[in-house]
Amino acid sequence: MFSSPVSLLLAFTAVAAVMHRVGVWLTLRFARSAAGLDEPAGELPGLTLLKPIKGDEEQLADNLRSFFEQQYPGPLQLVFCATEAGDPGMAVARAVAAEYPEADVSFVHSRDDFGLNPKVSNMHGGLLAARHDLVLQSDANVRIEPGYLRGVVAELLASDAALLGSLVVGVGERSLGAQLENTQLTAFTLPGVCTARELANIQCVLGKAMLFRRSELERIGGLARVKDVLAEDYVLAQVFEAEGRKVVVSPRTVQNINVDTPLERFFARHSRWLKMRAVVSIPGHVADLGSNPFPLSLLAWALSGFDGRLLLVALLVALHKAHCDAQLMRGVRGKSLGLAQLWVSPLRDLSLAALWLYSTLSRSTDWRGRRFLLGPGSVLIPNDGPLAVRLRRRLRLIRG
Secondary structure, three states: OOOHHHHHHHHHHHHHHHHHHHHHHHHHHHHHHHHHOOOOOOOOOOEEEEEEOOOOOOOHHHHHHHHHOOOOOOOEEEEEEEOOOOOHHHHHHHHHHHOOOOOEEEEEEOOOOOOOOHHHHHHHHHHOOOOOOEEEEEOOOEEOOOOHHHHHHHHHHHHOOOEEEEEEEEEOOOOHHHHHHHHHHHHHHHHHHHHHHHHHOOOOOOOOEEEEEHHHHHHOOHHHHHOOEOOHHHHHHHHHHHOOOOEEEEEEEEEEEOOOOOHHHHHHHHHHHHHHHHHHOHHHHHHHHHOOHHHHHHHHHHHOOOOHHHHHHHHHHHHHHHHHHHHHHHHHHOOOOOHHHOOHHHHHHHHHHHHHHHHHHOOEEEEOOEEEEEOHHHEEEEOOOHHHHHHHHHHHHHHO
């Protein structure tokens, strides 16, 4: 009925649709398991909250208050750190801290030259001020529910893990960029994390919220092991597992707040993320495209000479995918984008397909005012050095 390339693309579309549906089911099952976790009784060990600050994030004050208002049954220290003395986010952190005079709070001016990864440099400075062995590092645009801290600490202790990650959902969208961002986080990244965990026993820890033992981190070489890589969270988990230490992902969620995210920030962030994905895991990079059925169905339609039957197939695929995304978002964060915004899902799918192709061909990235090339394992290579020249030559040879 159809040519071989079209038939092959239709088969890939069917496989991608099934993969996505399985990912949705695995994610909902895993996230709902959080309701069955036992609440800890009695006092818990001391905990340091490490909060790297970079600028005045959206709704930053409310994000920070969610950490101050935790009822943690043990000593709790909050450490805010920034690499710029006049960082406006630190002024917000100081103002919020003044609302809680009984809290144990430290403010740290971190060095910016510890490594090429600016976030890791910032974390390193803050970690020097930590007084407890247990440390939860979380980004400034993250908000947590009451009881989150005692829950994840009890989970880490019960599992005897060295590193624990959490599920990340995007919330708060008003702009189109924020809608795309939150759909990407909740309906794409989240199923990827859960599918890897459930089917391949791969623990994908996201740096939005990581709980670890400082003593265990120092035993494997400290943050120096990840100071010059972009994917510090992924590499850190790999290093822990290579050293025989346990890494787990908790079904408890944290909220990544995206309200008025501009479109250019969405595209810049996810082109960088997909390039990082391509250099840390080629199978994972291929699987990203293989779980995105709508662009594959459109390509089949185009190769068929724009057969009307395949346009109908593509529209049905888009509708099914949008329904699955809405179901997943409603299940893990309590709210989908709504019927009037179902078009955001296919728009995100097409955007990510274009970014996927771009990230397959490019290894350069702009990050916080500097330009880097990405080497194997997401190693950061300054774009003006001899290593960058050799990598560019190698990429040109690969492309022919």
